[in-house]
Amino acid sequence: MSDDRLAVRPLEPADRDEALALCRRDPVAAVLAGTFVEALGSAPRSVPLLGVVGGGRLVAMCWSGANLVPVAAGPDAIQAIADAQRRRGRRCSSIVGPAEQVLPLWDLLRPWWSAPREVRSDQPSLAIARDPLVADDPAVRRSRPEDFDVLFPACVAMFTEEVGYSPVIGGNAYESRVRELIETGRSFVRIDRGPSGPRVVFKAELGAVALGVAQVQGVWVDPEYRGRGIAQAGMAAVVRTALAEVAPTVSLYVNAYNAPALAVYRRVGFEQVGTYATVLF
Numbered sequence: 001m002s003d004d005r006l007a008v009r010p011l012e013p014a015d016r017d018e019a020l021a022l023c024r025r026d027p028v029a030a031v032l033a034g035t036f037v038e039a040l041g042s043a044p045r046s047v048p049l050l051g052v053v054g055g056g057r058l059v060a061m062c063w064s065g066a067n068l069v070p071v072a073a074g075p076d077a078i079q080a081i082a083d084a085q086r087r088r089g090r091r092c093s094s095i096v097g098p099a100e101q102v103l104p105l106w107d108l109l110r111p112w113w114s115a116p117r118e119v120r121s122d123q124p125s126l127a128i129a130r131d132p133l134v135a136d137d138p139a140v141r142r143s144r145p146e147d148f149d150v151l152f153p154a155c156v157a158m159f160t161e162e163v164g165y166s167p168v169i170g171g172n173a174y175e176s177r178v179r180e181l182i183e184t185g186r187s188f189v190r191i192d193r194g195p196s197g198p199r200v201v202f203k204a205e206l207g208a209v210a211l212g213v214a215q216v217q218g219v220w221v222d223p224e225y226r227g228r229g230i231a232q233a234g235m236a237a238v239v240r241t242a243l244a245e246v247a248p249t250v251s252l253y254v255n256a257y258n259a260p261a262l263a264v265y266r267r268v269g270f271e272q273v274g275t276y277a278t279v280l281f
Contacts, residue, residue: 006076008084011049011061013041018058019051020211022072027211028127028251028273029098030071033063034210050084052077068092070101082108090114090281099123099277106279113281117164120278122256126270127213128239129249133269136240137233140202143187145179151189152178154200158220163280181205186246188238190230201225202234206242214247219261231264239268 011019019037023030036049048065051058052073060077063069070081082105090113095102103121143151155178159167167174181187186206191198200222207217216238221231242250253276254261 006052006054006059006080008050008052008080011037011040011051011058015051015058016040019049019061022058022061023211025072026098026274027213028125028215028249029276031208031210031213031215031251032067032097033061033069033071034213035208036063036065037061038210050081052080064088064092066093068095068105069097070095070105071097073101073105075104078105079108081105085109086112093281095277095279097276098125099275102277102279116279116281118280120255120280123253123276123278124256124262124272125251125253125274125276126265127249127251127273128268128270129243130269131243132236132239134232134236134267136237137190137202137230138237139190139192140188140234140237141190142185142241143182143189143203145182147189147191148179148182150191150198151182151187151200151203154189154203154220154222155218158203158218161220181207188234188241190234202230204234204238206238206246209247212247213249213251214242216242216250216252219252231261232267235264235268 016037019040023034023037027034040049048063050062050064052060060073061071062073062081068085070078073081078101086109095106099121106119152175156166156168186209188204189200190202192201202221204219205217206214208215219231219235239250252265254265
């Protein structure tokens with residue numbers, strides 16, 4: 001199929017089943033977009049999903065909102081998505097998803113978009129669908145609304161460390177997101193209480209849940225507590241709860257150069273199932 005036969009258009013509620021079928025080809029790879037596909041027709045506002053259509057059927061798609069996330073896109077569909085994005089201009093803060101789709105898409109957009117802050121081309125995508133191989137930390141629990149004041153600074157520290165800038169610059173969207181994750185039971189925390197008051201030692205969130213997959217994001221350990229096995233036991237607790245109560249598969253992705261984190265996840269029982277890439281603007 002040549003790219004001149006492909007059209008890119010917004011997805012409608014009537015496209016939901018066909019879009020879900022695309023996502024289910026590789027649920028771990030598609031979970032970020034899958035959260036929005038599942039919301040087609042029920043979200044209170046329009047969902048920023050674009051479909052690539054050819055021969056009367058949906059052949060690929062992308063979430064084109066805060067992030068640009070391609071799904072099931074072969075070379076012709078990647079070209080069609082790039083053409084559509086070039087006309088719209090860059091509105092996303094990142095391109096993220098399977099490396100075999102993200103990197104060719106970025107190659108096509110590179111001449112037209114501003115230079116990225118960083119390209120993370122090798123991010124192992126890991127998943128687990130069985131009990132963790134290590135013991136849980138019994139102190140890790142779901143966050144509660146009353147934890148917000150002590151948890152939010154830890155979330156900001158994690159984001160700043162990982163992405164390179166503070167998420168609180170320019171508005172309250174990040175605060176709203178943290179509160180939403182707490183309220184929906186997708187935020188996990190260990191808070192120790194010492195002479196100076198409560199302190200977040202470990203935290204993590206189920207940042208995306210769809211297609212039978214719960215993707216862990218925002219894993220963070222207080223720098224003063226690192227190297228003590230806290231991340232390993234904390235992740236075991238998150239995985240066990242998520243598998244029992246949220247989704248039959250738990251996934252995450254991590255930078256290949258982050259050897260300590262990779263070692264932790266593998267000890268917990270995660271196995272690599274693919275490779276992500278992220279282009280950060």
